Structure formats: C-alpha cells, structure tokens
Amino acid sequence: MDGERHADPVRAVDAGEAGLTYDGNGATGGKTDPQNGVTDQKVNVRQNGFTRDGYTFVRWDTQADCRGKAVNPGDKWTLQGSSTLYACWAGNAQTLTYHGNGATGGNTAAQSGKTGDELTTNANGFTRDGYTFVRWDTAKDGSGTAYGEGKNGVSQYVMKPAGNDLYAIWKANPATIQYRNDWPNTTGSTPDTTGSTGDTVTVSQNGFDRPGYTFTGWSTSKRGDPSLNPATSTRWNPAPPPCGPSGRPTPHTWCTTATSAALARKPRTVDGCR
Structure with a gap:
C-alpha cells in the first residue's frame, strides 16, 4: 500500500572472538590451558596448573611483576580481546648450611631465607690445624661456584630451590x-x-x-x-x-x-x- 512505512530488517551482529591465556611466569613445569570465547563472555578463571621448583603458587595477576590487578582461581573474568594472566609465586623456606670440610674446630651458623632471596654469606668461623681458609664453594673439592675468596667467605648468594650448601676450601x-x-x-x-x-x-x-x-x-x-x-x-x-x-x-x-x-x-x- 502506497505510503505504508516498512521497518528495516535488523541485522544480527556476531560478537568478536576473545580469549584468556595463562603465563607460567618462571614456571619449570606444568601448563594451564587457555580459554577462548567471544567478547563480553564471562568465564571462571582457571586453577593453576604450572609448577616452579622451590616456589608455591599464590595467585594470578594482570602484570608479570604481580603489581597489577590480583586475580584468584575461580574469579569471574569478562573476555575482552586477547588477555593474559601471569602466575605469581612465593619462595619456599630454605636453609643455607656451611660445612667445615675437614675443619678441626669452630663453627659457622646456618642462614635462613626463601628461594630467590639474596643474602650476604657468613664469614668463615671454622678452623683447621695446619691450613688456611680460602673461600666457600658449592662443591667439596672446590670445583663448583666460589664465594668470598679473599674476603673470609663474605659474598652475595641467591637461595636456590634446593641444595643450599657451602663448603670450606682450605690451603695447606x-x-x-x-x-x-x-x-x-x-x-x-x-x-x-x-x-x-x-x-x-x-x-x-x-x-x-x-x-x-x-x-x-x-x-x-x-x-x-x-x-x-x-x-x-x-x-x-x-x-x-x-x-x-x-x-x-x-x-x-x-x-x-x-x-x-x-x-x-x-x-x-x-x-x-x-
């Protein structure tokens, strides 16, 4: 009929694809599968599937330095484009133990810390009759990493996930x-x-x-x-x-x-x- 106004048909608009990926951020094993969907779709943040030697998982974060928005497993997340959540870790408790390696007296106290901590090693407190202390070493035979030579053992040391042992190296x-x-x-x-x-x-x-x-x-x-x-x-x-x-x-x-x-x-x- 002339003069009759017809409404324009409404076109369906597909929502864009979107996804959430997970970054182990220093992980030494495991994986966490990504989540794919469409823009504005809400998903539950996954449980962590990564592992890291000497560390315990704490949460996810929007920044790799874990100074962004904190996100916990199970939280609701709205998909927007391509997003990444980073694993945040806390170092496990560790002990740095000193070994006299033939010492005949004295002692050097152990030190406590966490994986990844940087600490100052203790000065040598051992004695060995007929020998002079040279340095600390990660190997008993002196073939490992040396610490504190010429400084009575004082040096900087980073706590490892395991095997935090230093041995006195002696010179006759x-x-x-x-x-x-x-x-x-x-x-x-x-x-x-x-x-x-x-x-x-x-x-x-x-x-x-x-x-x-x-x-x-x-x-x-x-x-x-x-x-x-x-x-x-x-x-x-x-x-x-x-x-x-x-x-x-x-x-x-x-x-x-x-x-x-x-x-x-x-x-x-x-x-x-x-």
Missing part, C-alpha cells in the same frame, strides 16, 4: 721438620725437610755422628722405639707440642720439633734412649 700451610741433636761430642747435621701440611715426605738420612754409638732411627716420642727410619715416607700432621722444655731435646734423645708457624712430627728418639 708450609711445614718444616727439623732434625735436632744435643748429645755431647756429636758432630754433623741433618738438613730440614720442607713441604706443606698433608704432604707425604721422605724422612731424611741421619747426618749426625756420635762416637761409640750407632744410629738406629727416628722416633715419635722422646723415649720411644726408633720406629721411623730414614728414607721411609711419613705424612705431615699439625704441629705437636715441642720436645723437651722450651722446645729443646731432653738428654739421650734426638728429635724433631716444630719451628714458628711450621708443622712437624712429634719428637723422635734414637739409640741410647732407655
């Missing part, structure tokens, strides 16, 4: 065996034996001469049996007390004694002790 001190003889009417000399603590060395041949006596060997005590013979091997131990008063041999003994800051065997006696 110089050592000297001196062969002494204070017998009357005795001549000659025996040269010192030098090396470092822990070295295996050859005992010197006797160079002393005492008329009417025959040398039978060195001994480990002032009046003991001369059980240590020249040309045999012996291992240096930390310094013993000196032989005799004020470090001097007692009558009827030949002995070795430690010099200042040196390490040597205990006194050794020879023929004529009784």
Whole structure:
C-alpha cells in the first residue's frame, strides 16, 4: 500500500572472538590451558596448573611483576580481546648450611631465607690445624661456584630451590721438620725437610755422628722405639707440642720439633734412649 512505512530488517551482529591465556611466569613445569570465547563472555578463571621448583603458587595477576590487578582461581573474568594472566609465586623456606670440610674446630651458623632471596654469606668461623681458609664453594673439592675468596667467605648468594650448601676450601700451610741433636761430642747435621701440611715426605738420612754409638732411627716420642727410619715416607700432621722444655731435646734423645708457624712430627728418639 502506497505510503505504508516498512521497518528495516535488523541485522544480527556476531560478537568478536576473545580469549584468556595463562603465563607460567618462571614456571619449570606444568601448563594451564587457555580459554577462548567471544567478547563480553564471562568465564571462571582457571586453577593453576604450572609448577616452579622451590616456589608455591599464590595467585594470578594482570602484570608479570604481580603489581597489577590480583586475580584468584575461580574469579569471574569478562573476555575482552586477547588477555593474559601471569602466575605469581612465593619462595619456599630454605636453609643455607656451611660445612667445615675437614675443619678441626669452630663453627659457622646456618642462614635462613626463601628461594630467590639474596643474602650476604657468613664469614668463615671454622678452623683447621695446619691450613688456611680460602673461600666457600658449592662443591667439596672446590670445583663448583666460589664465594668470598679473599674476603673470609663474605659474598652475595641467591637461595636456590634446593641444595643450599657451602663448603670450606682450605690451603695447606708450609711445614718444616727439623732434625735436632744435643748429645755431647756429636758432630754433623741433618738438613730440614720442607713441604706443606698433608704432604707425604721422605724422612731424611741421619747426618749426625756420635762416637761409640750407632744410629738406629727416628722416633715419635722422646723415649720411644726408633720406629721411623730414614728414607721411609711419613705424612705431615699439625704441629705437636715441642720436645723437651722450651722446645729443646731432653738428654739421650734426638728429635724433631716444630719451628714458628711450621708443622712437624712429634719428637723422635734414637739409640741410647732407655
């Protein structure tokens, strides 16, 4: 009919595609599947499916530094274009343990923290007779990562997810065996034996001469049996007390004694002790 007004047909408009993805943000395993839909569609935020060694999942966030909008699993989310939620993590409790690695005394207290924490390592508190502390190391044999060399062990350390152990690394001190003889009417000399603590060395041949006596060997005590013979091997131990008063041999003994800051065997006696 002329003059009759007809309404324009309404065209259906499809909502645009939209999606929500999840980022592990440092995760070491697992996954969380994305959610796809259309603009303005509401979805429930997924539970976390990621894992991260040494860390516990806390929540999702709109920013990777976790300083944006906090979002928890199960919250309602309205899809708008392409969005990403980032996993936020909290470091697990950890302990940094120090090992003397052959120490003969002292202690270095353990330190507590969390995975990822940066802390200052403790100065060495261990001692080891005949050795000087060099540094901390993640390996007992000194082949790992070194910390605090030249600074008595003080350095920066980041807590790992596991295996937070530091071992003392030591350097052997110089050592000297001196062969002494204070017998009357005795001549000659025996040269010192030098090396470092822990070295295996050859005992010197006797160079002393005492008329009417025959040398039978060195001994480990002032009046003991001369059980240590020249040309045999012996291992240096930390310094013993000196032989005799004020470090001097007692009558009827030949002995070795430690010099200042040196390490040597205990006194050794020879023929004529009784």
